[in-house]
Amino acid sequence: MPIVRVTLTAGRDETVKAFIARGVVDSIAEFAAVSPDGIHVLFTDLERQAWAIGPRLLSESQPPPPTVRSMPYQHITSLEVGYERRDSYLDWRRTRLYPNLAVTKGFLTTSVVLPEDEADRLVVMERWRTEQARQEFMSMHAELLNEAADIVADAKTLASGTVADTWGNASR
Secondary structure (H helix, E strand, O other): OOEEEEEEEOOOOHHHHHHHHHHHHHHHHHHHOOOHHHOEEEEEEEOHHHOEEOOEEHHHOOOOOOOOOOOOEEEEEEEEOOHHHHHHHHHHHHHHHHHHHHOOOOEEEEEEEOOOOOOOEEEEEEEEOOHHHHHHHHHHOHHHHHHHHOOOOEEEEEEEEEOOOOOOOOOO
């Protein structure tokens, strides 16, 4: 039963905490291969006078102005892999691609969708902080990505661009 403690300066509402908990639980469940039902997320709200960074209490300085984070870049690709090669491709992602993505600055997440009634096709969704982060990864890891060319028969970009809307983009 994983227990995750999240300490924040006081002032976040329950909706924000619910989204934080959802993100933490989903990540732990996916990467630690455990049931989400057994993951505990404990929130601690600290007032600024109860928190110091270095020798200064947060209450001694002005809080930073709220910022609106930039929207991420999303890239969606359709892959023709053939049913018989699907497992090989997924294994390549798990053993070769994911370890590199996990340590790449600007990478956020990726998912592979198995479209219903299309056993020979996969849809890959990637989310990056910026398009440039994705381009840098692609150029730095061209040899690694070429390994997939031996498995994938055809790749077609379905959509790419800046995400237009997601919960939590407003200043908080």
